[in-house]
Amino acid sequence: MFKKVPNSILQFTQLTKIDLSFNQIKSLGALKSHPTLKYIDIQNNNVRRLVFDHYENALNLTHLDITDNYIDAPVDSTQTFLYSFPSVYNQKNPTLIVPYLFLGAVNATKDPAFLKTIGIAAILSLGKKPFVESDIQNLFIPIDDSPSTDLLKIVRECITFINDFVIKKKGVLVHCEFGISRSASVIIAYLMKKNKMTYKEALKFVTNKRMCVLPNKGFETQLGQFEKEQFIFTEIKKKK
Numbered sequence: 001m002f003k004k005v006p007n008s009i010l011q012f013t014q015l016t017k018i019d020l021s022f023n024q025i026k027s028l029g030a031l032k033s034h035p036t037l038k039y040i041d042i043q044n045n046n047v048r049r050l051v052f053d054h055y056e057n058a059l060n061l062t063h064l065d066i067t068d069n070y071i072d073a074p075v076d077s078t079q080t081f082l083y084s085f086p087s088v089y090n091q092k093n094p095t096l097i098v099p100y101l102f103l104g105a106v107n108a109t110k111d112p113a114f115l116k117t118i119g120i121a122a123i124l125s126l127g128k129k130p131f132v133e134s135d136i137q138n139l140f141i142p143i144d145d146s147p148s149t150d151l152l153k154i155v156r157e158c159i160t161f162i163n164d165f166v167i168k169k170k171g172v173l174v175h176c177e178f179g180i181s182r183s184a185s186v187i188i189a190y191l192m193k194k195n196k197m198t199y200k201e202a203l204k205f206v207t208n209k210r211m212c213v214l215p216n217k218g219f220e221t222q223l224g225q226f227e228k229e230q231f232i233f234t235e236i237k238k239k240k
Contacts, residue, residue, distance in 0.1 A: 005027070005028060019041040026047060028047065037060065040064050043087070049072070065087050073209065090107045095210040100119070100169060100172060108179075119171040122165045123175070125140040126182040126186060128175065151186075151219050152225065155226065162190050
């Protein structure tokens, strides 16, 4: 089992494909400077950091699978990286949005021991159950990532669940399949309610932490309605 990428790969000057999955590698090492590689599979390792914009031969790549590592979601990478290699978002390490509130893909549930080390005491699962059962408290809500899904029907239950832990300074992971639409929409709603944000403000805030966030059109419309409801409720309270 490899703990690092062997430098000897640089001797293979015509190498175009390499599979280093299911090892204990912590860094891309020599992979970053190999001149002919086009296909890299390095899933299920211990890579903690990936500065893609500094990767010398990124434009050569046609495939990069770095799923199930511990990489923080990139916030300054190129569009080529974001759309060509989305596996960077399918990590065991979720994205911290605000203190005690994390957003991630279902892959983030594969290592409960790691989740405990970063203070996560509860998991809110939207449409996808955790990969691994654990003693971390879990609320599963079956919900499809479809524009016709009634998001507002479950938003208040989700906000209450999240808040019950956050106010006690205990971490909560909110996930769906990819951490892009369902879970992101719930976190956006939470921030709108908790911090009195507009939909656009909350969306921008979350996207700045996790660039792949993109609620589907139906959720976007419903969150706009949720914003109006919050505004009306706030105005009524002021008049009282």
